[in-house]
Amino acid sequence: MKTLNIIKIGGNVIDDESKLNDFIQSLASLNEPFILVHGGGKLATDLAEKLNIPQQLIEGRRITDAETLKIATMVYAGYINKNIVAKLQKQNINSIGLSGADGNVMKATKRIHQEIDYGFVGDISIENVNFNFLDILLQSGLTPIICAITHDKQGQLLNTNADTIASVLASALATSFQVKLMYCFEKKGVLNNPEDENSVIKNLDWNTFQKLKEEGIINKGMIPKINNAFDALANGVKEIGITSATNFTYFIKNNTYEGTRIN
């Protein structure tokens, strides 16, 4: 089976022009097919602030009202996505930016929660990934750059977690590709001691994850991220890493693994 890298980057890379440029350079030297999934960074929050659109958070989760969705669509699918595509084109990576609506690549379902109205938030599943379309793009030598906006096929755009998109895409493609899923975030990997940047856990299995959660060492936003990684593992994704964008570069250049491997 052909190798396919699915790489997710978050705010820390997107918000920093110099980091983003370094990362784009790394991608250009990858020499393997990849799909890039990106979130939004603080640009969307900044824009909401400038436009006096209050950001509602319930239990640490952002509520996507109509105005917030508009901003997310402009920033994720517009500004960030097209700038990444243009930067990759400069490096002769024939990239193509996509929301879930484009080519119906990912149909989502609006989240219905008994107590909390999350607003225009969409959840995705493996069976709603348009494999054929992605396959046409990849076979044509195109590199999909996927933002965290999906749709419900009923005309409504939806905000979807980028970590989940990466996990679900990796799972959907694992039957036809040897998928390597890589989460790039601000740390070098999952840390054994949050105070020590170098205490990276080299290998994280399910039991250790449960233990570290109980001990409170792995907490907050790391939990859903790692859950997404284990979902992908359960769905047949063979190689899953959590590392920094800088270590990702190191990984490519040296073909060694720096960061946390999920297994």
Added chain:
Amino acid sequence: MKTLNIIKIGGNVIDDESKLNDFIQSLASLNEPFILVHGGGKLATDLAEKLNIPQQLIEGRRITDAETLKIATMVYAGYINKNIVAKLQKQNINSIGLSGADGNVMKATKRIHQEIDYGFVGDISIENVNFNFLDILLQSGLTPIICAITHDKQGQLLNTNADTIASVLASALATSFQVKLMYCFEKKGVLNNPEDENSVIKNLDWNTFQKLKEEGIINKGMIPKINNAFDALANGVKEIGITSATNFTYFIKNNTYEGTRIN
């Protein structure tokens, strides 16, 4: 040769949700392959105003500074493009939104003018249209929705006139498709008497165009629009119309031509 419609819509359709929905319905009943090209409408101007970004106009032409380009990218490639795509997906039109950077579909050259610095404005030409990529999409049953943002292949996004994009695309595709190019704007067609909405010129040839320009009957923004139409005619596009989005619907339903035909 297969028929391919290239349809350009402007602000009057985009800014009005109900008009846009009607237009999307018309497209869904077209039953012929098409490419939609859209501009920005007043949403970009509104956003610039809200963000206190002054809009510079020199000789009636907008200057695209860095902040204005950012807004154009967010609004055209993000908000408008993805909403049109989602609306078409609802109608089972498998649409895909593109800027010129996506799949390198249109490479532009930053405009250099001796006296005026237009900023991040790009000019396009037939030879820089990526025919192969568009052909792959069309052969895969996809419908490209193209916004007025291009790139220079050096990492820079550029603002490009949507009328020109439609004309250049039509010209580039005319060798392989029987292209019908349709400009939809706020009037029923080119008017013989600007005061009379019903004085639509049925057929406009080059000599009549020159005469009406001299008489001042055709003026302002209509001149570059019609020039774009005649450029397409010179490049082998057989059928070119200027009409309203409403008449476009009429045209589809009755297969008769209401509006101005360029010949």
